[in-house]
Amino acid sequence: DAGVTQSPTHLIKTRGQQVTLRCSPKSGHDTVSWYQQALGQGPQFIFQYYEEEERQRGNFPDRFSGHQFPNYSSELNVNALLLGDSALYLCASSLLTGVNTGELFFGEGSRLTVL
Amino acid sequence: AQSVTQLGSHVSVSEGALVLLRCNYSSSVPPYLFWYVQYPNQGLQLLLKYTTGATLVKGINGFEAEFKKSETSFHLTKPSAHMSDAAEYFCAVSEAGGYNKLIFGAGTRLAVHP
Numbered sequence: 001d002a003g004v005t006q007s008p009t010h011l012i013k014t015r016g017q018q019v020t021l022r023c024s025p026k027s028g029h030d031t032v033s034w035y036q037q038a039l040g041q042g043p044q045f046i047f048q049y050y051e052e053e054e055r056q057r058g059n060f061p062d063r064f065s066g067h068q069f070p071n072y073s074s075e076l077n078v079n080a081l082l083l084g085d086s087a088l089y090l091c092a093s094s095l096l097t098g099v100n101t102g103e104l105f106f107g108e109g110s111r112l113t114v115l
Numbered sequence: 116a117q118s119v120t121q122l123g124s125h126v127s128v129s130e131g132a133l134v135l136l137r138c139n140y141s142s143s144v145p146p147y148l149f150w151y152v153q154y155p156n157q158g159l160q161l162l163l164k165y166t167t168g169a170t171l172v173k174g175i176n177g178f179e180a181e182f183k184k185s186e187t188s189f190h191l192t193k194p195s196a197h198m199s200d201a202a203e204y205f206c207a208v209s210e211a212g213g214y215n216k217l218i219f220g221a222g223t224r225l226a227v228h229p
Contacts, residue, residue: 042205042219106158
């Protein structure tokens with residue numbers, strides 16, 4: 001049983017560009033949460049998707065957007081990249097009922113470097 | 116609003132020594148509390164959690180933590196450190212009930228020396 005898979009694992013972009021990160025949740029999971037982990041920091045909640053809708057959003061600008069597909073996979077899009085967007089982006093999957101009981105399964109992340 | 120403070124960004128112990136990683140939280144509602152571990156180039160893995168019931172919770176790899184409401188703390192301990200325990204540890208909090216997000220602390224990097 002595959003766990004949470006994220007792609008790409010590493011990527012480099014320049015300021016002003018756009019990026020799309022992808023996540024396939026663990027089999028059986030219906031909820032995907034995205035977190036940003038800057039160097040030396042803990043993960044910061046970006047948003048959460050369930051039933052193809054954004055259910056919750058953290059304190060991130062509208063440049064950060066997402067999507068969830070019928071097969072529960074998800075994308076994170078970031079427009080107009082800034083240097084400060086350089087971070088590890090983590091996808092976490094769960095059942096909706098497991099979101100706040102810690103039953104999150106994390107992928108290994110996509111490391112974005114903005115030059 | 117909820118928040119988590121982890122005291123000590125770096126902790127170094129000798130192999131076989133006690134591990135103590137400190138976590139204090141702030142929450143206006145009953146919290147759920149968690150410890151996650153992150154090994155290099157890997158995602159986060161749940162070590163243990165407190166939701167309801169017994170305040171001393173045991174997790175994987177011999178770790179345990181105690182929820183102390185009066186001290187708003189959830190410190191992580193392990194009686195005897197192994198080299199394989201070297202990793203980054205994150206404390207997190209969420210609101211009890213509902214489907215709320217996890218709020219993470221800044222993390223503590225644990226180094227274990229022979």
